[in-house]
Amino acid sequence: MHVPRLHVPRLHVPQLPSGLAEIADVGRDHRRGGYSRHLWQAADLELRSWFVERAERLGLDVETDRNGNLWAWWGQPGTDAVVTGSHLDSVPGGGAYDGPLGVVSALEAIGRLQASGFVSTKPCAIVMFAEEEGSRFGVACLGSRLLTGAIDADQARALTDHDGVTLADAARQVGVDPAHLGIDRDALARIGLFIELHVEQGRGLIDLGQPVAVASSILAHGRWRLTVTGQGNHAGATTMGERRDPMVATARAIVGVQAAALSLPGTRATIGRIEAIPGGTNVIASSVHTWLDARAETDQETRLLVADIDARAQQAAQQNGCSATLTEESWAGAVQFHPGLRERFARALGQLPELPTGAGHDAGVLAAQVPSAMLFVRNPTGISHAPEEFAETADCAAGVDALELLLRELLSERPL
Numbered sequence: 001m002h003v004p005r006l007h008v009p010r011l012h013v014p015q016l017p018s019g020l021a022e023i024a025d026v027g028r029d030h031r032r033g034g035y036s037r038h039l040w041q042a043a044d045l046e047l048r049s050w051f052v053e054r055a056e057r058l059g060l061d062v063e064t065d066r067n068g069n070l071w072a073w074w075g076q077p078g079t080d081a082v083v084t085g086s087h088l089d090s091v092p093g094g095g096a097y098d099g100p101l102g103v104v105s106a107l108e109a110i111g112r113l114q115a116s117g118f119v120s121t122k123p124c125a126i127v128m129f130a131e132e133e134g135s136r137f138g139v140a141c142l143g144s145r146l147l148t149g150a151i152d153a154d155q156a157r158a159l160t161d162h163d164g165v166t167l168a169d170a171a172r173q174v175g176v177d178p179a180h181l182g183i184d185r186d187a188l189a190r191i192g193l194f195i196e197l198h199v200e201q202g203r204g205l206i207d208l209g210q211p212v213a214v215a216s217s218i219l220a221h222g223r224w225r226l227t228v229t230g231q232g233n234h235a236g237a238t239t240m241g242e243r244r245d246p247m248v249a250t251a252r253a254i255v256g257v258q259a260a261a262l263s264l265p266g267t268r269a270t271i272g273r274i275e276a277i278p279g280g281t282n283v284i285a286s287s288v289h290t291w292l293d294a295r296a297e298t299d300q301e302t303r304l305l306v307a308d309i310d311a312r313a314q315q316a317a318q319q320n321g322c323s324a325t326l327t328e329e330s331w332a333g334a335v336q337f338h339p340g341l342r343e344r345f346a347r348a349l350g351q352l353p354e355l356p357t358g359a360g361h362d363a364g365v366l367a368a369q370v371p372s373a374m375l376f377v378r379n380p381t382g383i384s385h386a387p388e389e390f391a392e393t394a395d396c397a398a399g400v401d402a403l404e405l406l407l408r409e410l411l412s413e414r415p416l
């Protein structure tokens with residue numbers, strides 16, 4: 001894939017660590033606030049160019065793999081590489097740190113190792129995973145799922161975005177051959193260990209009063225599309241008694257989503273997106289699509305939660321003369337990170353705390369195939385997937401310190 005060269009203007013945005021300041025204006029969403037940076041669209045392409053330019057400034061060799069993930073190699077790629085990195089894409093109206101902090105911190109940590117004259121005993125790479133948020137094609141961690149074979153390649157190729165563009169066509173438009181999308185055993189064989197630094201999406205580190213933590217686990221989570229179908233009609237000519245209004249049924253179903261999650265302690269269920277068809281002010285909708293995000297500590301609890309939500313939606317539809325279908329679009333089972341790595345990293349970093357997370361990550365996808373770990377950096381607002389997401393510069397620096405220390409230790413080990 002040709003990645004156009006980009007002159008990176010140096011912007012001074014005081015509260016952002018240097019690398020983040022450089023991309024502070026890329027993909028700003030002036031309607032929603034925050035950032036909207038989605039796979040292979042303008043902002044994503046600009047960020048890819050920025051990443052290549054930054055990596056090449058460190059003398060790293062950058063390549064795009066068959067799934068559109070970028071790999072910046074320090075040293076010849078080989079097996080047993082220590083890989084770090086994260087993603088640069090965002091949710092619609094997302095924050096500045098979710099994803100980019102991990103990429104910037106990896107660039108910073110390797111820059112420091114190089115500047116200190118450190119000589120690595122192993123290959124090292126920074127990876128930028130594609131479509132981690134699933135904001136364009138609806139499946140979270142799409143780039144790492146394709147890499148590991150966690151999603152069927154044909155199913156992936158057929159995914160469509162809001163405009164009906166398939167992943168295959170979108171790949172073709174940027175020079176990625178859709179026929180090659182899918183598990184990449186060669187790339188996987190190169191990874192000895194993956195460590196992802198990420199802004200914390202929650203309040204754990206605030207409550208602990210610590211800048212950095214090691215991740216312990218990730219909730220099981222998935223996405224479902226709920227479609228409620230009724231009868232489209234005229235808003236003025238149709239009496240209330242003769243309606244089969246899917247919007248009313250959907251509203252009741254959404255209240256049911258909250259009730260179901262509240263009835264199962266520790267579970268989380270969200271409807272953040274809704275589309276009425278045809279979507280006219282003076283039109284009773286013919287159908288309404290909403291998207292459910294459901295999460296829990298275990299796979300089983302998540303399935304139970306979704307079954308309860310489905311039952312409530314069916315009842316709401318029936319009471320309004322409508323029908324409802326709930327279709328699974330994305331699923332990721334609960335993840336326990338490698339206990340040995342967690343203990344080793346927490347110890348190496350002076351007994352850092354361990355924290356679970358409700359947010360999914362590429363490290364969670366890779367954990368099924370390679371030893372993976374995560375570092376979290378404190379977020380004073382505790383808010384994420386919103387413009388308020390934040391991390392103090394001092395805490396970002398503590399995160400880079402921790403990542404640099406771990407990379408120094410891991411890259412000093414005797415090769416396997």
Ligand code: HGY
Pocket residue numbers: 132133140141358359360361
């Ligand atoms: O949705 C998530 O948990 C992640 O931010 N992709």
Ligand code: MN
Pocket residue numbers: 091098133359385
């Ligand atoms: Mn996210």
Ligand code: MN
Pocket residue numbers: 087098099132198360361
């Ligand atoms: Mn993320």
